[in-house]
Amino acid sequence: MTPRPPSRRPSENRGQSAPSRPRRPAGDIPEDDLIYGRHTVLAALENRRSLNRIWAISQLRSDTRFQPLLQEAKARGAIIDGASHQRLDQITRGANHQGIAAQVTPYRYWDLETLIARAQSATSQPVLVAVDGVTDPHNLGAIVRTAEAMGTQGLILPQRRAVGVNATVMKVAAGALETFPVARVVNLNRALTELKSAGFWVYGTAAGEYPPLHTVNLTGAAVLVAGSEGEGLSRGIAQNCDLLVSIPLRGATPSLNVSVATGMALYELFRQRGAD
Template sequence: MAEPPKLKAKSNPSGKPQRGKPERYTGKRADLKHNATKQDGEKRHVAGKKDFSRPVLASPTYNTERDKTDRFSSQIPPSTSEEESDLIYGRHPVLTALETQRQLNRLWVTARLRYDHRFHSLLQQAKENGTVIDEVEPKRLDQITHHANHQGIAAQVAPYDYLELGGLIDKAKSTSQQPVIVAADGITDPHNLGAIIRTAEAIGAQGLVIPQRRAVGITSTVMKVAAGALETFSVARVINFSRALEELKAAGFWVYGTALEAEQSIQTVKFSGPIVLVVGSEGEGLSLSAQRCCDLLVSIPLSGNTPSLNASVATGMALYEIFRQRWQNVNYVNMGTKKDKLEN
């Protein structure tokens, strides 16, 4: 450390001390100011000298305005709620939404697909109904769908409009004399829920009941996996799942629950009348509260080493058995009618 400059004596002819006037430095004054010592015992640092013990953080520089936008946009965390995502993509899901005149806020389509004979008139009609149509390059669709298989088209849809349970019951009874409603207890995988909806609608079921809590709702992934089935298939979302099952029983439905430990096999049960098929979640299965609300628990017999089935696969197998019995009875009645006509 450099020594401070020595004081130079000031000439005083009288020899008397100069009172009231402090002695001054005549040489070059060194700045010996120190930073205040911190309470945590950090080292003092002389002002004007660099402290090489601490890293120096350089301030960011931006070459373009786009660099600034990219930097700050990357700091924004992505949305973790899948239900906030209201995007559907793929030719079949979007085509079905257009054909059923579902409310679409915005639609992105490639030039090649926009003038396709299957889409052109429907896109014009959607534009007249207020949908914003953007003709974009495939790379833009890759960005919007996060490199999913968009097939040249994507659309932003309005949030799914759930039915009330009472409305679902009335609609099911008006559609069929022996309606079938699926009740999914705590399905958390959107792919499973989408597959259940697709299978249930294809085989002839009238609707679906799902709980509001601890279960996935109708998201863009569910819509994609359902492959357009939601455009003609009703879903009710209820707060209390057990109470909803009791309400269905009061409306005349017979409630069957699928459980791995159930003693009665599904092929031994005679299904007739209005039916509610209750299926459990992927890991936990059917909850105890839901089991208590069921009129009968049935199991699907398995002969292999795999101990259980996927939720959507089990639902499809159970639904097939229900409708197989009905198709068999219908064919038997038709055959009997034809035989009576031949004998007469």
């Protein structure tokens, strides 16, 4: 138990007002705690995302789309602050905030077993994405946005040597994370083994002399594994995949950005599924 501080004697600070708590500078909020932009914050509000504080210009606080949602967020404990464009520029460090920003609470990850069960109940041919060592939040956000848009049932992240879901990821995902489940696992190799046991076929994307993506039958329950920005798939993860596939490149560019490659691979998976 924290000891109670000693009582102040009546003679101390007599006639003086209590010192006020210093105000935190407007731009002193960690960047990973912030989301901003009308679409991103609106999606967070509509999906009852847990927010600590929201800053908005007066026009948005009275906007018919935002006003009831801001009141609901306030009722759940969020602090709603009026702010000018200049203050929002400070808070977001000059980003394109569109008149609104919010400080988020940490993302709540799904457990793997629940994610698998949810995916299998959604469709007869579920697709999950796993990422191996992606460290750039912009890449992860782009992967999430594409995966959700294509109809993927969820994403799996390792806890170590990889970026987690932070405000930058949320911003790049443009609201997709409000409805798209993400699981974070201690050991990605063990997670892939568990997915195989649940009936998923695991495909790893890799550069080199591997079967071209479009020549492989990708139907059925599938996990698409994407490697890190610099090294690609780690050796252990590559060995644990059922099959490594490649994306044929015809130009002089030797490789693709991981989020672009993942998007192309996901398109092929869902193209083969047709209307399912």
